[in-house]
Amino acid sequence: MTQAAGGPGLAELVEQARAGRPRAIGRLVSLVENHTRELPQLMALLAADTGRARVIGLTGAPGVGKSTTVTALVTALRARDQRVAVLAVDPSSPFSGGALLGDRVRMQEHALDPGVFIRSMATRGHLGGLAVAAPQAIRVLDAAGFDTVLVETVGVGQSEVEVAEQADATVVLLAPGMGDGIQAAKAGVLEIGDLFVVNKADRDGAHAVVRELRTMVALAQRAPEDWKPPVLSASAVDGTGIDGLLTEVDRFVDHATVSGLLSRRRRARARREVESLVLARLRAALPTRGRAGLDRLADEVAGGRLDAYAAADRLLDAS
Numbered sequence: 001m002t003q004a005a006g007g008p009g010l011a012e013l014v015e016q017a018r019a020g021r022p023r024a025i026g027r028l029v030s031l032v033e034n035h036t037r038e039l040p041q042l043m044a045l046l047a048a049d050t051g052r053a054r055v056i057g058l059t060g061a062p063g064v065g066k067s068t069t070v071t072a073l074v075t076a077l078r079a080r081d082q083r084v085a086v087l088a089v090d091p092s093s094p095f096s097g098g099a100l101l102g103d104r105v106r107m108q109e110h111a112l113d114p115g116v117f118i119r120s121m122a123t124r125g126h127l128g129g130l131a132v133a134a135p136q137a138i139r140v141l142d143a144a145g146f147d148t149v150l151v152e153t154v155g156v157g158q159s160e161v162e163v164a165e166q167a168d169a170t171v172v173l174l175a176p177g178m179g180d181g182i183q184a185a186k187a188g189v190l191e192i193g194d195l196f197v198v199n200k201a202d203r204d205g206a207h208a209v210v211r212e213l214r215t216m217v218a219l220a221q222r223a224p225e226d227w228k229p230p231v232l233s234a235s236a237v238d239g240t241g242i243d244g245l246l247t248e249v250d251r252f253v254d255h256a257t258v259s260g261l262l263s264r265r266r267r268a269r270a271r272r273e274v275e276s277l278v279l280a281r282l283r284a285a286l287p288t289r290g291r292a293g294l295d296r297l298a299d300e301v302a303g304g305r306l307d308a309y310a311a312a313d314r315l316l317d318a319s
């Protein structure tokens with residue numbers, strides 16, 4: 001048992017989370033983050049209540065204004081009477097402390113609103129990594145009845161692509177003065193964005209970034225019936241452009257629902273999750289020691305006495 005002695009059991013926590021109790025929701029996300037041994041039971045308890053929330057991923061370079069945009073989106077969604085959860089995923093750190101503090105400060109205006117839940121989560125060290133941890137946390141929030149789950153991830157390395165894979169809609173943020181136009185092409189974010197937002201539109205150079213991005217989006221190969229990602233501008237600090245962004249997100253989700261894209265994405269997501277779990281289990285089952293263990297086999301391959309394919313066969317036979 002991973003829960004604190006005397007604390008509520010898993011089924012009770014799930015019941016409380018379903019009723020929207022923030023402490024219970026937070027405890028469940030912690031169980032996911034810490035990769036508790038009870039995860040299989042937890043996921044079984046949640047399964048029937050999931051698939052309702054709309055998951056919107058936001059990614060972009062550090063400092064581009066993701067948290068500010070998220071905060072403004074929360075305000076706009078609350079005005080539409082939605083319950084909103086925010087999950088800030090930090091893929092690089094094993095601790096969620098730093099990110100949590102920064103986001104808490106920025107999102108303070110929502111801290112006391114019972115219709116809003118804000119949480120940071122670290123995923124390094126989680127078995128199966130982000131591909132498993134993020135969907136599990138999203139499922140907790142989904143089952144807790146949030147209409148929209150906003151997932152913020154800093155765009156470094158592979159993380160933005162991985163987070164885009166978890167979302168129903170992905171918003172890529174850029175800002176002037178960060179060499180972003182070129183960066184966008186390099187990092188492959190053009191492929192993952194369903195919507196692009198050039199934030200900090202109050203700053204010089206924003207128009208140029210919008211123009212450059214529109215050109216790049218127009219150049220991308222797509223069929224006439226495919227979604228053409230809009231390039232919007234916003235100034236998240238004062239809320240400019242946020243309603244427009246939400247309108248476009250709605251339009252995208254409608255398109256994705258009707259075209260079947262949304263169900264294809266959700267199926268692909270489930271597939272990756274199951275696959276990651278299987279691979280993690282296989283890896284955990286591989287023997288490292290002994291005559292047919294990975295250590296010994298690696299020595300033989302490195303020493304030229306065995307080829308890697310034969311070593312793989314032996315390892316699989318031994319597992």
Ligand SMILES: Nc1nc2c(ncn2[C@@H]2O[C@H](COP(=O)(O)OP(=O)(O)OP(=O)(O)O)[C@@H](O)[C@H]2O)c(=O)[nH]1
Pocket residue numbers: 060061062063064065066067068069106154199200201202203234235236237238
């Ligand atoms: N001028 C201007 N500044 C902005 C705007 N939006 C955000 N900022 C500022 O940009 C800085 C970074 O904003 P954040 O929202 O923390 O950016 P972030 O992308 O979440 O940053 P990380 O999570 O650290 O990657 C803050 O000082 C914001 O006040 C904007 O529209 N205009």
Ligand SMILES: [Mg+2]
Pocket residue numbers: 066067068103152
């Ligand atoms: Mg942030």
